[in-house]
Amino acid sequence: MDTELNLLVYPQKPLLMTRTIELVGYDKLGAGQNATVAVMSFSGYDMGDAIVMNKASLERGFGRCTVMRSFSTKLQSYEYGIQEKTVRPCSEGSDTKRMQLDMDGLPAPGEIIKPGDIVINKQTPKDTWNAFGNRGVEYKDTPVTFNGLGGEPSVVDKVARFSDFGGICGIKYLMRQTRQPEVGDQFSSRHGQKGVCGAIIQQEDFPFSERGICPDLIINPHAFPSGMTVGSMIELLGAKARVSVGGSPYNGSAFEESSGGADKVEEICKELVKKKFSYSGKEFLYSGITGSCLQAYVFMGPIYYQTLRHMVMDKMHSSYQSKPHQLTRQPTYRSDQDGVRVGENERNCLTAHGASMVIFERLMLSSDVTTIEVCGVCGSLGYYNRRSGKKICSSCQKETDISTQKVPYACKLLIQELQSMNISMKLKLAEEEINDDLLNHVAVNEF
Amino acid sequence: MEGKSYQRLPKIKIREMKDDFLKFELRDTDASMANALRRVMIAEVPTIAIDLVEIEVNSSVLNDEFIAHRLGLIPLTSERAMSMRFSRDCDACDGDGQCEFCSVEFHLRAKCMSDQTLDVTSKDLYTPDHTVVPVDFSDPAGDESAEQRGIIIVKLRRGQELRLRAIARKGIGKDHAKWSPAATVTFMYEPDIRINEELMETLTLEEKRSWVESSPTRVFEIDPDTHQVYVVDAEAYTYDDEVIKKAEAMGKPGLVDITAKEDSFIFTVESTGAIKASQLVLNAIEILKQKLDAVRLSEDTVEADDQFGELGAHMRGG
Numbered sequence: 001m002d003t004e005l006n007l008l009v010y011p012q013k014p015l016l017m018t019r020t021i022e023l024v025g026y027d028k029l030g031a032g033q034n035a036t037v038a039v040m041s042f043s044g045y046d047m048g049d050a051i052v053m054n055k056a057s058l059e060r061g062f063g064r065c066t067v068m069r070s071f072s073t074k075l076q077s078y079e080y081g082i083q084e085k086t087v088r089p090c091s092e093g094s095d096t097k098r099m100q101l102d103m104d105g106l107p108a109p110g111e112i113i114k115p116g117d118i119v120i121n122k123q124t125p126k127d128t129w130n131a132f133g134n135r136g137v138e139y140k141d142t143p144v145t146f147n148g149l150g151g152e153p154s155v156v157d158k159v160a161r162f163s164d165f166g167g168i169c170g171i172k173y174l175m176r177q178t179r180q181p182e183v184g185d186q187f188s189s190r191h192g193q194k195g196v197c198g199a200i201i202q203q204e205d206f207p208f209s210e211r212g213i214c215p216d217l218i219i220n221p222h223a224f225p226s227g228m229t230v231g232s233m234i235e236l237l238g239a240k241a242r243v244s245v246g247g248s249p250y251n252g253s254a255f256e257e258s259s260g261g262a263d264k265v266e267e268i269c270k271e272l273v274k275k276k277f278s279y280s281g282k283e284f285l286y287s288g289i290t291g292s293c294l295q296a297y298v299f300m301g302p303i304y305y306q307t308l309r310h311m312v313m314d315k316m317h318s319s320y321q322s323k324p325h326q327l328t329r330q331p332t333y334r335s336d337q338d339g340v341r342v343g344e345n346e347r348n349c350l351t352a353h354g355a356s357m358v359i360f361e362r363l364m365l366s367s368d369v370t371t372i373e374v375c376g377v378c379g380s381l382g383y384y385n386r387r388s389g390k391k392i393c394s395s396c397q398k399e400t401d402i403s404t405q406k407v408p409y410a411c412k413l414l415i416q417e418l419q420s421m422n423i424s425m426k427l428k429l430a431e432e433e434i435n436d437d438l439l440n441h442v443a444v445n446e447f
Numbered sequence: 448m449e450g451k452s453y454q455r456l457p458k459i460k461i462r463e464m465k466d467d468f469l470k471f472e473l474r475d476t477d478a479s480m481a482n483a484l485r486r487v488m489i490a491e492v493p494t495i496a497i498d499l500v501e502i503e504v505n506s507s508v509l510n511d512e513f514i515a516h517r518l519g520l521i522p523l524t525s526e527r528a529m530s531m532r533f534s535r536d537c538d539a540c541d542g543d544g545q546c547e548f549c550s551v552e553f554h555l556r557a558k559c560m561s562d563q564t565l566d567v568t569s570k571d572l573y574t575p576d577h578t579v580v581p582v583d584f585s586d587p588a589g590d591e592s593a594e595q596r597g598i599i600i601v602k603l604r605r606g607q608e609l610r611l612r613a614i615a616r617k618g619i620g621k622d623h624a625k626w627s628p629a630a631t632v633t634f635m636y637e638p639d640i641r642i643n644e645e646l647m648e649t650l651t652l653e654e655k656r657s658w659v660e661s662s663p664t665r666v667f668e669i670d671p672d673t674h675q676v677y678v679v680d681a682e683a684y685t686y687d688d689e690v691i692k693k694a695e696a697m698g699k700p701g702l703v704d705i706t707a708k709e710d711s712f713i714f715t716v717e718s719t720g721a722i723k724a725s726q727l728v729l730n731a732i733e734i735l736k737q738k739l740d741a742v743r744l745s746e747d748t749v750e751a752d753d754q755f756g757e758l759g760a761h762m763r764g765g
Contacts, residue, residue, distance in 0.1 A: 178512040210685065
């Protein structure tokens with residue numbers, strides 16, 4: 001069973017071919033769809049390579065994909081033939097609702113499993129040293145729960161039992177989900193013009209031509225100078241001519257126009273004019289919102305678009321509190337359960353805003369704040385002896401003028417790590433210069 | 448609401464009418480009106496479409512969601528939709544689809560018993576209600592075309608089976624494109640083309656010909672006898688500016704003056720077959736009226752302020 005599969009629901013043949021595509025048989029195993037693309041600015045949600053998509057197109061199946069992911073659970077076997085086992089789901093109790101399973105404790109293909117539901121009703125033996133085999137062994141429930149694909153309900157596609165060479169048995173199950181594109185999903189033409197979906201807009205708000213053509217998606221013209229994808233424009237023209245004239249697709253192979261291996265843009269444009277299109281591929285559009293004409297002609301036509309596998313559903317995560325890192329005591333940034341990092345760029349941004357208190361709060365208070373005892377005499381770290389209630393400097397070996405300070409735990413760690421390498425770091429403390437005016441100001445504010 | 452009345456009396460002239468196609472002129476109104484009509488036709492005229500699918504057996508190659516999505520997109524005859532209720536507003540039922548006011552039930556049972564591939568089409572959807580059925584695309588003339596078999600849902604191999612129950616509900620295109628009755632709704636401004644005859648006469652026949660041919664669509668023609676250039680089909684003009692550019696290139700700017708008439712529109716409406724194209728327009732007007740009534744009713748009330756915010760003051764004529 002494949003661990004991950006991403007299938008396009010309605011794949012299409014590309015409207016513009018190249019020689020390599022024919023050689024590799026890309027036309028026989030389509031990986032994208034021919035989207036009618038309008039190259040224009042729309043709504044502002046198309047900045048920085050983002051694309052605006054037509055809601056009706058998406059609902060009719062554009063970009064729709066089936067995501068399948070396989071999971072496996074091992075059934076541990078112990079000595080004397082004792083084994084973990086799957087059992088029939090319980091018919092009463094609090095777990096019944098979470099357990100839509102067959103009598104063998106496994107889900108049936110076609111069953112919808114919600115996140116948090118039980119997929120395998122497994123039991124584990126309580127003691128594995130019972131020499132009498134399976135008879136008389138007591139089991140406890142160790143059900144396997146399903147966390148969902150991206151936290152959304154999924155459908156069971158396939159369930160299989162397996163055993164590997166070590167004789168370990170287990171269950172593999174393939175979960176399936178059909179996804180309609182949403183804001184944040186990534187798409188790309190065949191020219192590396194990738195972009196995330198920035199907005200999904202109703203069909204009636206989309207621009208339309210007097211022939212009734214309404215684009216499936218809108219890309220920003222700024223994508224062309226930065227991407228330097230002339231091929232993208234040639235594809236649009238070639239595909240537009242192909243779709244209006246019919247017949248075999250135009251050949252868009254690069255650098256082969258002179259040798260006759262590819263069709264020339266000039267010829268393609270002539271075909272466009274024959275079908276009453278503008279030779280430049282531009283069209284006269286009306287605003288779907290006001291009904292008035294758009295001020296400029298819009299370059300519009302089909303471009304083969306692929307739905308990429310980076311989907312927000314799999315990536316989106318947030319957290320209120322996560323387990324801190326053991327050594328530095330700072331928040332972690334590794335898994336789905338962790339939060340979003342205020343990284344260097346974010347810190348620089350806050351610095352630029354002069355939001356020093358935000359930096360202080362994010363990087364210290366909400367991170368790894370700790371209190372240390374600093375000796376006023378020698379500047380090294382001391383400690384608070386709870387039994388005697390005394391603050392002692394470990395360097396001076398006695399009670400000195402010690403003050404309590406708040407520092408990031410990572411800072412304290414650094415001091416101690418340096419110490420372990422025979423570098424003594426001293427903290428020089430000074431009395432804070434208190435501005436009387438400021439103090440008065442604060443006092444006025446407080447009362 | 449004292450003051451000048453801006454009321455206009457728009458006129459409609461129908462040019463071509465078929466069951467699923469309508470071409471008409473809308474005159475004496477402005478773009479806001481024409482566009483409102485277009486938008487309502489696409490997004491707010493209700494139809495009936497399959498909304499809930501319960502799959503009993505599916506051993507076909509397509510998965511359940513796939514088939515459900517395909518079923519949803521099948522157009523159903525929806526003459527009844529205007530008088531039906533949305534299942535969310537239906538008091539007679541709890542929204543399970545067993546209710547005559549808001550839903551229609553379909554059954555599909557198909558199993559392939561032979562070695563030949565079985566096409567399961569929209570014609571296999573069975574419903575006791577004869578008013579709501581999958582749209583029949585077959586030609587009334589009755590020739591055995593491919594479309595006569597209906598819309599293919601899935602293909603079955605020997606031994607494969609599909610059995611399901613589907614509930615169709617009323618809805619609008621705004622919620623999901625499957626409820627949109629419009630395949631194409633578009634309009635264009637009627638072009639107003641004026642040839643500067645004086646300047647035109649300064650051209651040679653050869654120049655005239657090349658100028659006429661510069662238009663990608665056939666808008667102008669030359670009279671074979673008088674060699675006069677005349678407009679043969681103004682509406683063929685696609686506002687492409689090609690002839691104007693050509694005139695400039697020939698050193699005769701102002702040879703032709705083309706403007707869009709601000710108050711005449713030529714509409715093209717194509718229906719999915721759910722309702723007739725003509726009915727689509729009528730329903731759209733009806734819905735537009737209902738929407739305006741809702742505004743008018745709440746115009747002077749206190750609720751209007753909550754509902755429309757700052758707009759409320761505008762509507763009271765402030």
